[in-house]
Amino acid sequence: MIQFFLKRIIQSMITLVFLATVTFFLLRLAPGGPFDGEKVWPAEIQANIEAKYGLNRPVYVQFFSWANDAVHGDLRESFHYIGTPVSEIISDATKPSLQLGALALFISLFFGLILGVLSAWKRGTFWDFSSMFVAIAGITLPSYLVATLLVLLFSNYWRLLPPALWEEKSSMVLPVITLALRPLAIIARMTRTTLLEILHSDYIRTAYSKGLTDSKVLFKHALKNALIPIVTLLGPIAASLITGSYVVETVFQIPGLGQYFITSVVNRDYPLVMGMTLMFGMILIISNFLVDLAYVWIDPRMRLEDKK
Amino acid sequence: MANSKLFKNKRFMISIIILGILCILAVGAPIFAPFDYDAVSVGPNLSPPIKGFIMGTDVLGRDLYSRILYGARLSLAVGFCTAIFALVMGTATGAIAGYYGGKWDKILMSIVDIFYILPMLLLAILFTLLVGRGFFGIFLAIGATTWVTQARLVRALVMQARDLPYVEAGRAIGLSHLKIIFKHILPNLMGPMIVSLTFQIPNNILTESFLSFVGLGLQPPYSSWGTLASEGFRGIQSYPHLMLFPGLALFITMLAFHFLGDALRDVLDPKSSVGSSIGS
Numbered sequence: 190m191i192q193f194f195l196k197r198i199i200q201s202m203i204t205l206v207f208l209a210t211v212t213f214f215l216l217r218l219a220p221g222g223p224f225d226g227e228k229v230w231p232a233e234i235q236a237n238i239e240a241k242y243g244l245n246r247p248v249y250v251q252f253f254s255w256a257n258d259a260v261h262g263d264l265r266e267s268f269h270y271i272g273t274p275v276s277e278i279i280s281d282a283t284k285p286s287l288q289l290g291a292l293a294l295f296i297s298l299f300f301g302l303i304l305g306v307l308s309a310w311k312r313g314t315f316w317d318f319s320s321m322f323v324a325i326a327g328i329t330l331p332s333y334l335v336a337t338l339l340v341l342l343f344s345n346y347w348r349l350l351p352p353a354l355w356e357e358k359s360s361m362v363l364p365v366i367t368l369a370l371r372p373l374a375i376i377a378r379m380t381r382t383t384l385l386e387i388l389h390s391d392y393i394r395t396a397y398s399k400g401l402t403d404s405k406v407l408f409k410h411a412l413k414n415a416l417i418p419i420v421t422l423l424g425p426i427a428a429s430l431i432t433g434s435y436v437v438e439t440v441f442q443i444p445g446l447g448q449y450f451i452t453s454v455v456n457r458d459y460p461l462v463m464g465m466t467l468m469f470g471m472i473l474i475i476s477n478f479l480v481d482l483a484y485v486w487i488d489p490r491m492r493l494e495d496k497k
Numbered sequence: 498m499a500n501s502k503l504f505k506n507k508r509f510m511i512s513i514i515i516l517g518i519l520c521i522l523a524v525g526a527p528i529f530a531p532f533d534y535d536a537v538s539v540g541p542n543l544s545p546p547i548k549g550f551i552m553g554t555d556v557l558g559r560d561l562y563s564r565i566l567y568g569a570r571l572s573l574a575v576g577f578c579t580a581i582f583a584l585v586m587g588t589a590t591g592a593i594a595g596y597y598g599g600k601w602d603k604i605l606m607s608i609v610d611i612f613y614i615l616p617m618l619l620l621a622i623l624f625t626l627l628v629g630r631g632f633f634g635i636f637l638a639i640g641a642t643t644w645v646t647q648a649r650l651v652r653a654l655v656m657q658a659r660d661l662p663y664v665e666a667g668r669a670i671g672l673s674h675l676k677i678i679f680k681h682i683l684p685n686l687m688g689p690m691i692v693s694l695t696f697q698i699p700n701n702i703l704t705e706s707f708l709s710f711v712g713l714g715l716q717p718p719y720s721s722w723g724t725l726a727s728e729g730f731r732g733i734q735s736y737p738h739l740m741l742f743p744g745l746a747l748f749i750t751m752l753a754f755h756f757l758g759d760a761l762r763d764v765l766d767p768k769s770s771v772g773s774s775i776g777s
Contacts, residue, residue, distance in 0.1 A: 330751075333740075334744035337737070
């Protein structure tokens with residue numbers, strides 16, 4: 190067990206170092222710098238600015254100096270939001286993003302499971318068709334279209350909910366629905382498929398023949414095993430929530446990680462990009478780790494040591 | 498046998514017909530489109546759908562229908578090219594790793610694992626920065642992040658096939674390893690590979706449109722569906738048609754690919770659960 194944790198931590202460190210290195214050098218290879226604007230500075234001023242931020246040194250020296258600071262917990266100050274530490278921007282932006290992601294994950298799991306169970310249990314009925322209609326729409330509708338339709342209906346025509354920002358509770362409804370729809374659809378379809386398979390297996394027939402009620406068979410016997418493939422899906426779902434959050438944050442003007450990430454890259458705000466990269470890398474690594482733990486918890490056959 | 502089963506499948510036929518029409522429209526865009534995609538002031542500015550401009554016009558008086566037809570070229574091309582890249586690259590890597598095992602497997606799969614954990618959008622952003630926001634940048638970005646899924650799938654399949662009697666027989670009569678892999682194992686895995694390809698294409702089209710939508714993909718005057726939707730999004734309250742039509746085009750395409758994939762999976766690869774469940 191301890192060995193497993195150690196191995197995972199070492200693996201994660203290597204991945205993070207690799208991620209940081211690749212990002213740092215690719216970013217420098219990209220044309221354009223952080224202080225290029227419409228206005229052309231006199232050469233001395235440009236040189237002064239570059240000297241202040243250490244941009245005149247060779248790139249690998251800059252990298253090691255940045256890495257040294259980062260290891261000591263200093264992510265430096267943003268180039269674009271002058272004087273603001275990167276760590277402050279990240280911690281401010283993390284809150285809405287995590288809220289958005291967690292709410293969407295919860296909603297998609299909850300309703301995805303309900304829809305999936307409903308359509309497997311009432312196979313071939315109206316419930317089945319309408320659940321799978323929602324699921325197919327969720328997978329095939331581009332999220333910006335969903336967002337637009339929701340805003341047009343709920344904000345413009347009916348004036349029920351605010352169209353943007355992340356402030357009072359009512360403003361969270363539309364972004365969360367938009368972000369949750371795709372994972373919800375994926376979960377619903379997966380639940381339906383696995384549950385249908387399980388409901389035809391021998392041990393379910395045994396359970397019925399023992400005289401158990403429908404609901405007991407479904408919830409005590411079938412559903413628990415149906416959860417295993419869904420847990421394996423949580424990895425791709427976490428990734429889809431992170432990717433989806435870029436679009437949702439852009440559409441709804443939410444000051445979260447996704448939005449800062451995109452603008453920081455466009456601005457060539459090197460320290461902020463690096464900080465964001467590390468943050469996203471960590472979120473991904475932690476969520477993968479949690480998925481592995483959930484796997485073991487739900488399926489005792491999986492031994493931690495056996496997993497890579 | 499699989500063929501006759503496929504042609505009787507309604508979902509398969511409908512989606513094939515829709516995708517076929519779409520491809521013809523896309524390839525023949527210069528013939529079917531009433532105007533050029535970047536021809537300005539061909540009609541009134543910002544007109545909703547009217548006679549002569551069935552999808553309306555945008556802020557520069559460009560015909561939206563023509564722009565969507567030309568956009569189909571870009572969106573479909575991105576989808577197909579990246580999926581084929583992922584197929585070739587992923588199949589080669591996965592087949593070698595799965596067949597030889599041992600050292601090769603370890604090296605190749607650790608590379609795959611690193612690519613797997615890199616956030617897709619980060620790679621996409623970096624690549625588009627590096628080679629510009631054109632077709633090639635998008636292609637590299639999406640290709641680099643999707644081939645690993647294919648590699649993992651093929652590796653698992655090849656590992657299963659490696660010890661089957663027909664492979665052993667090939668080895669026994671002295672065939673070279675490469676011949677066994679490419680002439681015997683891979684043709685047997687065509688089913689699952691085609692299925693994963695049909696799910697990969699729409700995913701890539703969607704990713705391209707996301708990238709273009711947040712401003713990191715193809716830039717105007719190019720008119721991929723994502724670019725068009727992004728342009729339309731700015732005026733969404735007053736001119737919803739500019740966003741709805743590109744979105745609708747994308748939705749129909751996604752739907753057709755989705756049903757195509759489902760139908761193909763039922764026929765070619767009934768045991769598998771790959772596909773629509775895997776998304777980015």
